[in-house]
Amino acid sequence: MGHESSVPLFWRLIKPRYQLIGTKCTTCGNVFYPPKYLCPVCRKEGKLEDIKLKKTGKILTFSIVRSAPTGFDKEAPYPVAIIELDDGPRLTSQIVDWKEEDLKIGRRVEACFRRIYTDGEEGIINYGLKFRLI
Amino acid sequence: MKVAIIGIGSTNFGEYWDQNLRQLAIEAGTKAITDANIRGRDIDAIYLGNMSAGRFIGQEHVAAMVSGELGLSIPASRVEGACASGGLALRQGIFSILSGQHDIVLVGGAEKMTDLMTDGVTSSLMGAADQEWEAYYGVTFPSLYAMIARRHMHEFGTTREQMAKVAVKNHHNGSLNPIAQFRNEITVEQVLNSPMVADPLTLFDCSPITDGAAALILCKDELAKKYTGEPIYIVGSGQASDTLALHDRKSLTTLDATVKAAQEAYKQAGITAKDIDFAEVHDCFTIAEIVATEDLGFCKKGEGGKLLDEKATEIGGRIPVNTSGGLKAVGHPVGATGIKQAVEIVLQLREKAGERQIKNAKIGLTHNVGGSGATAVVHIFSR
Numbered sequence: 327m328g329h330e331s332s333v334p335l336f337w338r339l340i341k342p343r344y345q346l347i348g349t350k351c352t353t354c355g356n357v358f359y360p361p362k363y364l365c366p367v368c369r370k371e372g373k374l375e376d377i378k379l380k381k382t383g384k385i386l387t388f389s390i391v392r393s394a395p396t397g398f399d400k401e402a403p404y405p406v407a408i409i410e411l412d413d414g415p416r417l418t419s420q421i422v423d424w425k426e427e428d429l430k431i432g433r434r435v436e437a438c439f440r441r442i443y444t445d446g447e448e449g450i451i452n453y454g455l456k457f458r459l460i
Numbered sequence: 461m462k463v464a465i466i467g468i469g470s471t472n473f474g475e476y477w478d479q480n481l482r483q484l485a486i487e488a489g490t491k492a493i494t495d496a497n498i499r500g501r502d503i504d505a506i507y508l509g510n511m512s513a514g515r516f517i518g519q520e521h522v523a524a525m526v527s528g529e530l531g532l533s534i535p536a537s538r539v540e541g542a543c544a545s546g547g548l549a550l551r552q553g554i555f556s557i558l559s560g561q562h563d564i565v566l567v568g569g570a571e572k573m574t575d576l577m578t579d580g581v582t583s584s585l586m587g588a589a590d591q592e593w594e595a596y597y598g599v600t601f602p603s604l605y606a607m608i609a610r611r612h613m614h615e616f617g618t619t620r621e622q623m624a625k626v627a628v629k630n631h632h633n634g635s636l637n638p639i640a641q642f643r644n645e646i647t648v649e650q651v652l653n654s655p656m657v658a659d660p661l662t663l664f665d666c667s668p669i670t671d672g673a674a675a676l677i678l679c680k681d682e683l684a685k686k687y688t689g690e691p692i693y694i695v696g697s698g699q700a701s702d703t704l705a706l707h708d709r710k711s712l713t714t715l716d717a718t719v720k721a722a723q724e725a726y727k728q729a730g731i732t733a734k735d736i737d738f739a740e741v742h743d744c745f746t747i748a749e750i751v752a753t754e755d756l757g758f759c760k761k762g763e764g765g766k767l768l769d770e771k772a773t774e775i776g777g778r779i780p781v782n783t784s785g786g787l788k789a790v791g792h793p794v795g796a797t798g799i800k801q802a803v804e805i806v807l808q809l810r811e812k813a814g815e816r817q818i819k820n821a822k823i824g825l826t827h828n829v830g831g832s833g834a835t836a837v838v839h840i841f842s843r
């Protein structure tokens with residue numbers, strides 16, 4: 327993603343990315359995060375509404391990125407993980423304030439607001455949720 | 461279902477700073493046309509697998525570019541499904557013949573990756589994952605497969621040594637393949653001690669960045685014998701999809717798209733996994749080959765690591781896997797890989813695979829994956 331990206335690309339996802347707001351289908355009861363635009367279970371019979379999710383969950387699996395993509399090279403090494411939120415949905419994010427020996431499958435984590443990356447020197451600063459061990 | 465392959469062609473795979481995408485595609489295409497003993501004007505259509513020419517070289521519209529270079533004004537379409545683009549192009553070629561629309565079709569795969577710096581390639585490849593919910597957070601492809609590996613180790617006791625054995629086996633096979641990017645043998649210790657890319661995967665667990673192209677000439681079954689005495693037949697084709705993001709999958713250690721695509725291909729061919737003599741599977745990372753051998757039904761779930769310990773997937777083993785050297789040793793020019801896999805199967809079935817020839821090869825399988833498993837395509841081939 328170069329610094330030619332326009333602001334709406336990031337702005338339109340602020341609500342789910344900053345506030346951990348997902349969607350719930352009132353037909354089947356399933357909770358989704360990242361949010362869905364169509365319930366993949368009920369499809370056109372489904373009805374989605376926003377739902378604020380609890381910030382806690384556990385690590386299902388993780389890795390430590392040592393060869394980073396553009397925009398993240400100064401951050402490496404950094405851990406990434408698939409996290410299962412206590413409300414059910416799974417997501418991918420980074421783990422912060424970490425020590426290698428503390429990274430374990432099953433470890434409890436909590437979302438925290440952090441800078442994700444800067445889109446070049448004059449570009450947009452992208453924020454979002456990372457997770458810390460609890 | 462039956463469509464014949466009457467010609468194959470491939471460039472060498474590697475880092476070719478002196479060649480552009482045009483040259484690679486034309487070399488593979490003309491080799492296949494020559495091998496099929498046809499003329500350019502016999503071709504009715506082109507399907508070209510290419511993942512990301514727009515990112516890698518700033519060029520879109522590459523199917524028309526190739527047909528133009530070949531001096532042909534026939535229909536030419538690019539097919540994209542990330543790293544499965546080649547396999548999907550093959551499938552479109554098959555359908556265009558089965559529909560009765562075309563008699564002879566050129567299917568190709570081509571990718572020029574080394575015109576970008578490594579971090580640019582890493583970022584471009586992330587286009588195969590979920591940009592908004594995976595790539596945004598700095599996740600890379602090695603780290604996605606590393607997370608599959610960590611979970612597989614946790615659930616089934618798969619070891620780093622077993623993963624390393626995939627790389628050792630595929631480098632050995634690649635050492636016997638003249639088109640391979642890496643033709644050197646390596647050891648388990650070298651894999652384990654190579655630089656960490658995304659824990660627990662090291663550099664030698666990863667397929668490389670590669671330039672290359674491969675091509676096939678497909679022909680309507682009834683016409684094949686007119687061109688060649690030894691047509692190879694495609695007898696099954698399956699494709700399935702899954703969620704784009706790894707975290708949304710039901711399981712983190714099974715690629716459901718592979719399972720479904722294989723079921724469909726086996727059904728069409730009227731066979732089961734036990735009937736497969738050898739396979740080219742999508743070993744973009746060593747763990748991917750272990751997971752693939754399970755999902756394709758070559759062993760029980762969780763026992764893919766044991767296949768390596770038992771040497772079952774080596775040349776001469778019960779079910780040789782990646783006799784070409786796989787993505788690991790031949791290289792992985794993403795859009796070309798699915799077609800290169802078919803080229804290897806045809807070479808083996810024609811008994812023209814040289815030093816890496818396996819005995820009594822009658823039924824072969826290719827397995828091509830897009831992203832971390834959002835697309836899978838499986839083809840079955842027989843003499």
